Amino acid sequence: xxxxxxxxxxxxxxxxxxxxxxxxxxxxxxxxxxxxxxxxxxxxxxxxxxxxxxxxxxxxxxxxxxxxxxxxxxxxxxxxx
Amino acid sequence: xxxxxxxxxxxxxxxxxxxxxxxxxxxxxxxxxxxxxxxxxxxxxxxxxxxxxxxxxxxxxxxxxxxxxxxxxxxxxxxxxxxxxxxxxxxxxxxxxxxxxxxxxxxxxxxxxxxxxxxxxxxxxxxxxxxxxxxxxxxxxxxxxxxxxxxxxxxxxxxxxxxxxxxxxxxxxxxxxxxxxxxxxxxxxxxxxxxxxxxxxxxxxxxxxxxxxxxxxxxxxxxxxxxxxxxxxxxxxxxxxxxxxxxxxxxxxxxxxxxxxxxxxxxxxxxxxxxxxxxxxxxxxxxxxxxxxxxxxxxxxxxxxxxxxxxxxxxxxxxxxxxxxxxxxxxxxxxxxxxxxxxxxxxxxxxxxxxxxxxxxxxxxxxxxxxxxxxxxxxxxxxxxx
Numbered sequence: 001x002x003x004x005x006x007x008x009x010x011x012x013x014x015x016x017x018x019x020x021x022x023x024x025x026x027x028x029x030x031x032x033x034x035x036x037x038x039x040x041x042x043x044x045x046x047x048x049x050x051x052x053x054x055x056x057x058x059x060x061x062x063x064x065x066x067x068x069x070x071x072x073x074x075x076x077x078x079x080x081x
Numbered sequence: 082x083x084x085x086x087x088x089x090x091x092x093x094x095x096x097x098x099x100x101x102x103x104x105x106x107x108x109x110x111x112x113x114x115x116x117x118x119x120x121x122x123x124x125x126x127x128x129x130x131x132x133x134x135x136x137x138x139x140x141x142x143x144x145x146x147x148x149x150x151x152x153x154x155x156x157x158x159x160x161x162x163x164x165x166x167x168x169x170x171x172x173x174x175x176x177x178x179x180x181x182x183x184x185x186x187x188x189x190x191x192x193x194x195x196x197x198x199x200x201x202x203x204x205x206x207x208x209x210x211x212x213x214x215x216x217x218x219x220x221x222x223x224x225x226x227x228x229x230x231x232x233x234x235x236x237x238x239x240x241x242x243x244x245x246x247x248x249x250x251x252x253x254x255x256x257x258x259x260x261x262x263x264x265x266x267x268x269x270x271x272x273x274x275x276x277x278x279x280x281x282x283x284x285x286x287x288x289x290x291x292x293x294x295x296x297x298x299x300x301x302x303x304x305x306x307x308x309x310x311x312x313x314x315x316x317x318x319x320x321x322x323x324x325x326x327x328x329x330x331x332x333x334x335x336x337x338x339x340x341x342x343x344x345x346x347x348x349x350x351x352x353x354x355x356x357x358x359x360x361x362x363x364x365x366x367x368x369x370x371x372x373x374x375x376x377x378x379x380x381x382x383x384x385x386x387x388x389x390x391x392x393x394x395x396x397x398x399x400x401x402x403x404x405x406x407x408x409x410x411x412x413x414x415x416x417x418x419x420x421x422x423x424x425x426x427x428x429x430x431x432x433x434x435x436x437x438x439x440x441x442x443x444x445x446x447x448x449x450x451x452x453x454x455x456x457x458x459x460x461x462x463x464x465x466x467x
Contacts, residue, residue, distance in 0.1 A: 020341055037341065039393040040298055041369055048293035060288045060296070 006054075006076050010069075013049045017042050028069035035069065054080045082114065082136075084144045085121055085382045088257035092116045093141040093222065094134075094148060101133045105151060110378070112148060117250040118346055119375035121382060129153040141222060208234040215239045225250075251344035262406050266321075267442040270401050271450050275458040276424075277417045277432045283464040300336075300391050301362040303414050305467035307389055308332040308354035310456035316445050317438075317453055318386040320407035326444045335385030335405065336365065338372045347405060348377045349385035358467060392416045399435030409441035410450075412457065 001009075011023060018036040026035045033043060047066075051058045056079050058066075066072040082092050096113035105111060105125045112123040132150040136142055208216070208223050212234045216223045221242070226234050262268075280302050288296040311318045311332045319328040332354045335347035350364055371377055388405050391414040398418070402411035415435040422431035438454045460467060 018341070033395060039339070039395065041300070041366065044293060044296060044298060045366070045370075051293045058293055060285060 001054075001080060003073075003077055006080065007073055009053055010050070010073055010076065013046055013053070014069075016049070017046055026069060030068060032066065032068050032072060050076065056080060082142050082144050082146045082148055083123065083379050083383065085114075085116055085118065085379050086254070086258060088254055088261065089116055089144060091141050091143045092121075094136045094138060095120065097134055097138060099131055101131055103131050105129060105131050114379070117254040118382065119251075119377070122376060122378045123148070124378055124380060125151065127151065127153050129156070139220070141224065208239075209236060211236040212239045251340070251346075255344055258405060259403050262404050266404050266406060266409075268404060268439045269442050269447055269450065270437065270439050271447060271454050272399060272435055272437045273451075273454045273458055275434050275436050275461055276422055277434050277461065279462050280464050281417070281432050295359070297358060297362050298365075300393075301358050301365060302461065302464045302467060303391055304334055304336070304350060304353050304361055304365070304389060305358060306457045306460035306464075307334060307387070307412055309460040309467060310453055311387070312354060313456055314449060314453040316449065317410040317440060319409060319444075320386065321409050321441060321444060322407050326409065329386040331386065333384050333386045335388040335408070336368065337388060337390035338369055340373060346372055346377075346382075347385060347388050347390070348372055348381035351380075351384070387412065389414070399437050401437060402439040404439055404441060409444045411439050412454075413437035413439070
């Protein structure tokens with residue numbers, strides 16, 4: 001998968017969980033949960049969906065590497081590439 | 082039309098999920114009703130056969146109106162299909178009223194009088210005859226048209242169409258329930274600091290080798306801790322109706338769920354005390370997903386016996402809850418944060434949260450409330466035992 005495809009998939013899953021958030025308004029280098037106003041259950045649902053889509057475990061111990069949109073994107077690129 | 086909360090006066094039948102003649106079983110979802118809180122699935126409470134629908138699709142009827150005729154098993158049979166006897170006369174529904182101008186009856190109070198007993202005076206807005214006619218012709222529910230500041234609805238308002246989001250209705254429902262709570266329930270408030278190390282370690286340990294869909298969240302532990310404490314302090318689970326407290330043996334815990342800018346709703350997770358953590362976790366995820374999608378069951382809205390509200394990990398230290406009537410207590414869990422804590426005579430950093438209880442003084446006192454809140458804390462220290 002290319003970086004662009006991974007980004008498209010990430011955006012699709014995020015907009016499913018936070019349909020009211022416009023990606024244009026999001027600071028991709030800022031806290032993901034703040035930017036998308038998602039709680040821990042939303043985040044767990046996001047991780048569940050991404051894990052299934054990319055065939056990844058995405059363990060809790062790695063959550064700190066998923067703290068912003070950019071970091072999460074980089075994490076998915078690194079793990080699935 | 083079931084009452085889905087003290088603040089509900091009417092609902093609209095929007096889906097008939099089965100057709101007449103179908104067998105139904107207790108627990109089947111047979112209809113969907115649109116209320117101010119969203120679309121609610123209606124369950125059937127007995128086994129039998131649906132004889133006929135008594136309310137048409139799209140019809141808005143007051144609480145208490147029969148929606149369907151169900152013949153229970155063992156009741157005299159109606160003629161079999163092969164039997165050419167005519168169907169028993171269907172209970173005549175009153176003819177749909179013509180969209181006549183509503184007479185200015187006494188039920189329409191002057192808009193400048195305070196209306197403490199009428200949660201939604203604006204829903205009774207006075208619509209002009211032309212507005213009513215247009216609404217009836219175009220199938221628009223007048224209840225979804227915003228009234229003007231003077232409480233009237235004119236032709237142009239109907240033409241402009243219904244409000245776009247469910248938000249004003251939701252806000253109105255919250256306003257009605259919370260105003261009633263503050264008016265009727267003498268709240269008392271307690272708070273208690275709790276060390277969440279054991280919970281966080283337990284969750285981290287449990288989740289370490291689990292796939293995301295099987296992971297636990299602390300909220301499931303909070304639910305179990307509240308249910309555990311209720312076993313010893315049952316007077317915090319139940320409802321206060323007509324001047325008397327009706328205790329509930331079961332812990333049906335309403336979970337306050339934020340609806341992303343649209344409001345808040347607290348549907349129940351049933352029998353929390355008897356379910357294991359994994360079951361509870363998957364039910365909670367399902368409930369949150371359905372609630373955010375605007376689909377919950379009637380029982381989930383009406384049958385909670387206590388509410389739990391957790392601020393999650395992006396909130397503040399604690400909250401002072403407002404009891405959802407007719408319940409008599411609400412437990413709050415603040416956002417955990419590292420704080421100095423004294424353990425074994427030494428100051429250490431621990432993840433600490435503030436537990437709060439708002440309870441109904443007509444039913445309990447601060448002494449029992451304090452014991453109940455401490456019992457929740459105690460359960461949080463041994464999550465593996467939950």
